[in-house]
Amino acid sequence: MNFKKTLVALAAVATFSSAASAETLSVAATPVPHAEILEFVKPQLAEQGVELDVKVFTDYIQPNIQVDQKRMDANFFQHQPYLDEFNDGRGTSLVTVTGVHVEPFGAYSSKIDSLDELKDGAVVAIPNDPTNGGRALLLLQKAGLITLKDESKITATPRDIADNPKDLDFKELEAATLPRILGQVDVALINTNYALEAGLNPSEDALVIEGSESPYVNILVARPDNKDSEAMQKLANALKSDAVKDFIMEKYEGAVVPAF
Template sequence: MKLTKILALAATLVAFSAQAADKLTVAATAVPHAEILEFVKPKLADQGVDMDVKVFTDYVQPNIQVAQERMDANFFQHQPYLTEFNDGKGTNLVSVVGVHVEPFGAYSNKIESLDDLEEGATIAIPNDPTNGGRALLLLQKAGLITLKDESKITATPRDIAENPLDLDFYELEAATLPRVLGQVDVAMINTNYALEAGLNPTEDALIIEGADSPYVNILVARPDNKDSEAMQKLADVLTSEDVKSFIQEKYEGAVVPAF
């Protein structure tokens, strides 16, 4: 073999090795985020990026892990939550790209319609500011309550101005809400946790956000790595036509593409 061919082959192998060595670690909640990431993992590998997906069950550690540079990115949250988290924790995480909306819903094992709610009924909502506020805004849209500031996305039960049925609110960790369905009249549940619990948002929810929800779930990274080649490749595959079709076919309206 001629020297030029040997050198060319060596260069190709070095380039291939460098490409294959490109890695991303991404924190995600199980459904649908990790499922979507696992779907694009082979497509990313074809582009020389080896992605490791780590599943979390809460909404705090994925951001902490990225902020402390133990993970490269996360995929589980919407911008209002990220903004609130950054402000509260002093972090500086940033959105890379918006991927999908998970319409937030109200669920019950005790009633078949919100019209069946009786005075003093118990309502469980997430205890983090943005998702709790999101739940209250949805209940306001249903005509059950009125908030002092009718557009406040971080509202808490203390911000309720009118509560005609004297509904009793319980603020709980978002991940635990499906497990308390038998103990409260209504639980306001994020779609990812509803899906994990075997609930069908389009069939089981008493009320659900529309596809025009502003709570688009985003890929999140740090300012120092958000523009890296590997991160941009992930952003591109997450907003591809293949992913749009995957979301539409797998989740049948429970998760809606936002691109």
């Protein structure tokens, strides 16, 4: 028997056995910061026998559909109000596994340096989905630009505005497109993940931004049938680790805030 060949064969068998025993967990995520955070925890999960397969999406619809239809195991891109609205509107039953971070929502402009400079009739772009559109209006209300009929309604739309002293002209557009049309409007209310992708620095460029008290914690989402699986819980624990907290604070410098 060739001893060297035997060792090589045994090593190959061990490698194959290790790979075969690893459980793959597929997670849909938007690019920044969600996919970046998932990529950061990949090595930690690999050591625990979980191979993390991250698929990047640039919209807010497909990640939930993919998980609901069991094409993906989980997703990481949304907050609870959005998930609640999606489940209600689509008849899905997706569930929260754990909260991870907050992305303070902000207002941006390439035409003015302060909301005080906003002229009467200015065009303001907000997301067209109910939860993020309502979030934008609540932030503008907090800034003193409008008053809503129900001052705490998280799914408010422009039709719910009671007082609009500057007669602002609201345009409701898909959230992902808002950074691209920033030069075509006076102000755009942009989700932080899209702001970061567009090279905007929320802590420096936003004219007004949510505080740390924001209720919009971004969550890891799965289905009722797999939310308690061993692999999913390993991912949840990894996302709430001190290493991830340090990574978020150092990399995003306040544009993303740990929620644990």
